[in-house]
Amino acid sequence: MNEEEKLGPEERKLNDTERPRFKSGYVAIIGRPNVGKSTLLNQLLKFKLSIISPRPQTTRKRVLGILNGEGYQVIFLDTPGMIEPRYDLQRVMMKYVRQAVADADVVVYLVDATWKVHNPEGVARELEGMDKPVILAINKIDQVRKDTLLPLIETYSQAYPFQAIVPISALKDDGLDRLLKEIIDRLPEGHPYYPTDYITDQEERFFVAEIIREKIFHLYGEEIPYSTHVEIEEFKERPGKKDYIRAVIYVEKPSQKGILIGKGGQALKRVGELAREEIEVFLGRPVFLELFVKVMEDWRKNQARLRWLGYR
Ligand SMILES: Nc1nc2c(ncn2[C@@H]2O[C@H](COP(=O)(O)OP(=O)(O)OP(=O)(O)O)[C@@H](O)[C@H]2O)c(=O)[nH]1
Ligand SMILES: [Mg+2]
Structure with missing residues (x-):
């Protein structure tokens, strides 16, 4: 009896072309201050790694968080909110954002559903020339009426060729499964970068x-x-x-x-x-x-x- 017969059809060993390959890569979470980037990182990791406050410009450095799952390792980079820098500290903070984007395989651009004014053209200009898949996540949907979302998705999708647009509530853990799936689908195949019991590489x-x-x-x-x-x-x-x-x-x-x-x-x-x-x-x-x-x-x-x- 050969190996395949012994195991039965379901347990038959998958050959190399059939086996789902391990996915791993870096994902930069970027966007304006206070949109919920750090809340999203923590909720995805199910661990409070990055600090959060109701005030803008809370995060000052890149925060690296590792999510391990069945068949994947995603390395998230939480970043400072993107602004026009006015002094040296803010210039360094924006350098950290650029570095995170440069390191990323996939970019998650986060906007806030509660904003009175959205500027999809401005977002498109910021993303111009970025030769990486960008997923738009519209956060804080727990705070808005559901019927405001469809028009919002429409205007963003017309402004830039986002790979996906996912409405979420980072705070209430709503929509994050779909967001994660859209991310993993776009990660390259490869070995994990870190041991699977690591949650970060920072001290x-x-x-x-x-x-x-x-x-x-x-x-x-x-x-x-x-x-x-x-x-x-x-x-x-x-x-x-x-x-x-x-x-x-x-x-x-x-x-x-x-x-x-x-x-x-x-x-x-x-x-x-x-x-x-x-x-x-x-x-x-x-x-x-x-x-x-x-x-x-x-x-x-x-x-x-x-x-x-x-x-x-
Ligand atoms: N209602 C609601 N509030 C949220 C959600 N996500 C984040 N917040 C709140 O938004 C505020 C800012 O959250 P942060 O995660 O610190 O935002 P950030 O984008 O990391 O901010 P910076 O680091 O300053 O750029 C906090 O008061 C969060 O509790 C959400 O899905 N719904
Ligand atoms: Mg933050």
């Missing part, structure tokens, strides 16, 4: 700093979140004790230092409490977190300082 200390920054975005108004950079100065495992983490929060002006710390240190204490709780969930172990505030004059507008802070 723990990057995410720890991001979590602290997220709490600042949630707790302070005006310019404070935008003037803030968080640096992990020490991250030490201690035998028999909690990990020790010392973070420095840089602001641009002495007045901002006072606001960040608050009366009797209460405001900063709140940042520390909320951040520590989430860092512990993220790392899966208890930590001791100490926060310090320092002034670094106008760091967002100074190339040498930006480089020193890791924005290269």
Whole structure:
């Protein structure tokens, strides 16, 4: 008896031309600030990797998240919201977007269904010359009437040859299965890039700093979140004790230092409490977190300082 007969028809081994090949590749998630790019990444991964806030320009660097499934590995790149840069930090942020697009096999361009004004021609101009498959995802459909979607899909499809247009709600996990299928269909065949138990290639200390920054975005108004950079100065495992983490929060002006710390240190204490709780969930172990505030004059507008802070 040969192998095929022993296995029966359903279990018969597939030959090379029949076997569905493994798909793997990079997918850049791009779009204007606040459209829900980071929410989408987290929802796809079923893990809170990228920080989220109701305010624009929350994400400042590329965040890499790996999704492993039956027959595929998708490496998502969450990016800062695309804007016309006005100062050096924003110029570096836009460089990160360009790099993510350059690395990508597939681009997901995200727009917001709740926008009062859509500009499909503007989107088409941005995508001009991009020789990669682009999927348009229309997000936040939980916030709009269903009958507004069809005309929206129509105008976008006339402006640019999108490979697919998928209405979604990243927040409510609606439409993401279809979006993922459209992505995987367009990924090249190939081996996985990372071991299948990896969720990212970035260091723990990057995410720890991001979590602290997220709490600042949630707790302070005006310019404070935008003037803030968080640096992990020490991250030490201690035998028999909690990990020790010392973070420095840089602001641009002495007045901002006072606001960040608050009366009797209460405001900063709140940042520390909320951040520590989430860092512990993220790392899966208890930590001791100490926060310090320092002034670094106008760091967002100074190339040498930006480089020193890791924005290269
Ligand atoms: N109602 C609704 N809100 C959403 C949805 N997706 C994201 N949001 C909200 O939109 C806001 C911005 O979400 P983010 O994921 O931080 O947006 P982003 O595109 O990463 O923003 P930047 O990093 O600043 O460019 C947050 O308040 C989210 O909760 C959605 O599908 N429905
Ligand atoms: Mg973001």
